[in-house]
Amino acid sequence: MKALGELFKQVLHLCEKAGLVKLGHVALDGTKVKANASKHKAMSYGRMEERAAQLEAEVAKWLSAAEAADAAEDKLYGRDKTGEEMPDWVADKQRRAEKIRQAKAELEAEAKAAAEAKLKAQAEAAEKQGSEGRRKGGRPAAPPSTVPDPKAQKNFTDPQSRIMKSKDGFVQAYNAQAAVDAEAQIIVAQDVTQSAVDCSQLVPITEAIEANLGRKPAQLSADSGYCSEANLAALEARNIDGYVATGRAKDAVAGTAKGEAAAAPSSTQPAETPTRVAAMRAKIKAGGHESPYRLRKQLPEPVFGQIKQARGFRQFLMRGFDKVRAEWAIVCTAHNLLKLAHRWTPSAAWPMVAAVA
16 A cells, blocks of 8 residues: 555656646645445444443343243253354344444544543643743633544444535545646645544645655645644745635635634734734735636646546545555546646657656
8 A cells, every 4th residue: 555655656756757747836625535335334422322232132132032942942852952053133233232332432532532632732832822921811721521422423334434524415435635736737745534624634735745746836725624823824934825715715805704703812912913814815815816826726626526527436445544545546646647648758758767767
């Protein structure tokens, strides 16, 4: 599977040698791809305890009846004559109950790990504020719960996939990410995440671009799912000219996001201090229709359309997070190879192959 990631890089370098990658502008987006699992094979945490107890009670009842039948048969026919093995229908119920208990334990472990990570982040933020002589106002935040939400779900076919909302409704899926170069719609970085939210992917994908090609893009655009103070600060620190939507596209250009209330100034920040999000909104508004912001949809959306509609890739064949990541790498590699084939000439082929080798 690791070799497939290296293959993606090799093909990407061929595309660069062919002049198909400039990194003048890169657009980042994600798309939900169905997992090889049905959402109907998932169960919520609240339902797990109830269902497991119900199955265990049924099994206990059947075992009791089987023991009584065994005793009667032993009395009639002697010991060890019939009914030695547990019926398949009882074993299946037991295995189902064990699987539910296991999924329940996994959800509890995930909730505990998430709570510990949140507590650690809060402690680091408080320590930083203290070192800077700032004090957070208001009541202290309630500690994060270590108990899973009753609606948290685990799928029994592919436990690492997640329920995600897409244009087709809620589906069992993974969130596939791609960064697309403006020169020829070449995918310069890709990955898969189990999170339905894109925000945490901007920095890793940006770093992956540099890791793949040895340099950063001059400009990067993304939709509002990637917008946060931390992400805009990360682009600024890397000297990347960012164009990240702050709300719905038409509202962001107008200067306000639909349904968005003005943020109340915190006790530690003067009201007149503009946030990076506000500065980004002003930047997009000032750029008008000639702003590189317009490339936000013009680059990744056609690529996802080519992959899903033209090539029919709408669902992963593999199961498990690592295997799904490798499968998405194959899909993105195939996309780049097809783009390269349109520019490929025999005279240019051998120099490029030699350079990559």
